[in-house]
Amino acid sequence: MTDTKQKTDTYLVTGGRRKEWSHGVVNPPVYRASTCLFETYAELRERCADPSAKKLFYGRKGTPTQWSLEEAITELEGGTGTMxxxxGIAAITGAILACVKAGDHILITDSAYEPTRTFANGLLRQMGIETTYYDPMVGAGIEELFRENTSLVVTEAPGSLTFEVQDLPAIIAAAKKRDLYVITDNTWATPLLLNPLTMGADISVHACTKYIGGHSDIMLGSATAxxxxxxxxxxxxxxxxxxxxxxxxxxxxxGLRTLGVRLKAHEENALKVAAWLRERPEVATVLHPAFEECxxxxxxxxxxxxxxxxxxxxxxxxDYADTAALVDDMKLFKMGFSWGGYESLILPSDPNGSRSATSWDAPGPLVRLHIGLEDTDDLIADLEAGLERYAAHIGAKD
Structure with missing residues (x-):
């Protein structure tokens, strides 16, 4: 994590801005590069000897544009390095592949991001790697699921649909007894709210597409080890x-430069909207980690x-077909995948399709919300109208 002498909000502004990368301007420039040129044969031989050094070698190995972001995320996560x-899913799959080999057995939380499950059931299975899905609330009991060939535990805290908060310290402690690797998908919390590496995890993964980017205009992932x-x-x-x-x-x-202020605003807005939803007669449960019922x-x-x-x-x-009455005429909450941008989103999501170790039993459909940076009174008014439409629709069916 960042030096205590330089607080997180300060490091968000200053991190990765080396003089040799920025050349006197505030932001490191955008270096669009494939071929990088060498002045001498000696320089070429030096770079070939260590192509991973933060020196120009070939565009695929990065330029100061990428290196500055890697350095900033590494420091925020408290890690050794970032790729x-x-x-985001490329970061998750890359992290998993770094920790496994053919014949291994791995454990993945049943609440994981659905493409993670697709990768495990697809390519990993083809490679001869077996996956067991586990109850996200298992805690230290995960030790009972370890086999002789178990090599990795994949965690996600909280789950991105049902929001179970895993006991990472207990899971990590159990894994360390067997020298297993632990990967945490830390996208929901960002490095500002949770640092899995300081808890003993080996790799912390982010879909930078979401809060780190913050503006719904990039596709990007990171893994810090x-x-x-x-x-x-x-x-x-x-x-x-x-x-x-x-x-x-x-x-x-x-996006990273404003992550601190944006995340505080997202948190404040979401807590206000969630508290209002908690009192609505159309809502059975609010699955927000800050609330006791989560x-x-x-x-x-x-x-x-x-x-x-x-x-x-x-x-x-x-049922889920009925959610059209809620979502189709929303004014501010629009339907779409991803989250973490400045805009609010709404998405009916059925967890049953991506569960195997646990079952999902609820009195009605689950709807995921991302609360953006709009005025919360406007967001609440939009949700109120939608919930009233939903209630009227259900009532008309009865």
């Missing part, structure tokens, strides 16, 4: 040819520095 990827894992992460990324565009890295660096709330209160703008609600009655 950048063209998407500790000392024992970084070389494997870096080697795997290089062998897979994983990289990101300098333009996306530049936009993510720009599974793992006590773990969130212990381990996290705050909350972000993403949570779900469970409606009373009806």
């Amino acid at each position: 950048l990827y063209p998407s 500790n000392k024992r894992t970084f070389k494997a992460l870096q080697r795997t990324a290089y062998q897979l040819g994983q990289t990101c565009s300098p333009d996306d890295a530049f936009l993510a660096s720009r 599974p793992g709330h006590e773990v969130w209160a212990r381990d996290f520095a705050g909350s972000s703008g993403l949570f779900s609600i469970v409606l009373k009655g009806g």
Whole structure:
């Protein structure tokens, strides 16, 4: 994490802005590069001997545009190094591949991001790697699921649809007894609210597409590793040819500068809207880690520095077809995948399609909300009208 002499909000502004990379301007420029030129044969031989050094070698290995973002994220996460990827799922899959080999067994939380499950059930299975999905609330009991060939535990705190908050310290402690790797998808919390590496995790992954970018205009992922894992992460990324565009890295660096103030606003707005939803007769449950009824709330209160703008609600009655009455005529909440931008989003999501270790039993459909930076009174008015439409629709059916 950042030096205590330089607080996080300060480092968000200053991180990665080396003079040799910025050349006297505030932001490191966008270096669009494939070929990098060498002045002498000696220089060429030097770069070939260590192509991973932060010196120009070939565009795929990065330029100051990417290096500055990598350095800033590494410091915020408290890691040894960071690799950048063209998407969040590319970062997750790259991190997993850095920790496994054919014949291994791995554990993935049942609440994981659905593309993570697709990767495990697809390519990993083809590679001869077996996956067991586990109850996200298992805590220290995960030890009972370890096999002789278990190599990795994949965590996500909280789950991106149902928001169970995993007991990362307990899971990590159990994994360390067997020298297993632990990967945490830390996208919801960002490095500002949680630092899995300081808890003992090996790799912390982000879909930088979301809060780090913050403006719904880039596709980008990052994986930050500790000392024992970084070389494997870096080697795997290089062998897979994983990289990101300098333009996306530049936009993510720009987003990072305002992450602190944006995340505080997302948290404040989301808590206000969630508290209002909690009192609505159409809502059975609000799945927000800051509320007692959310599974793992006590773990969130212990381990996290705050909350972000993403949570779900469970409606009373009806089924997913009925949610059209709610979402189709929203004025501010628009339907769309992803989250973490400045705009509010709404998305009916059925967890049953991506569960195997646990079951999802609810009195009505689940609807995920991302609370943006709009005025909360306007957002509440939009939701109120939508919930009234939903209630009227359900009532008419009855």
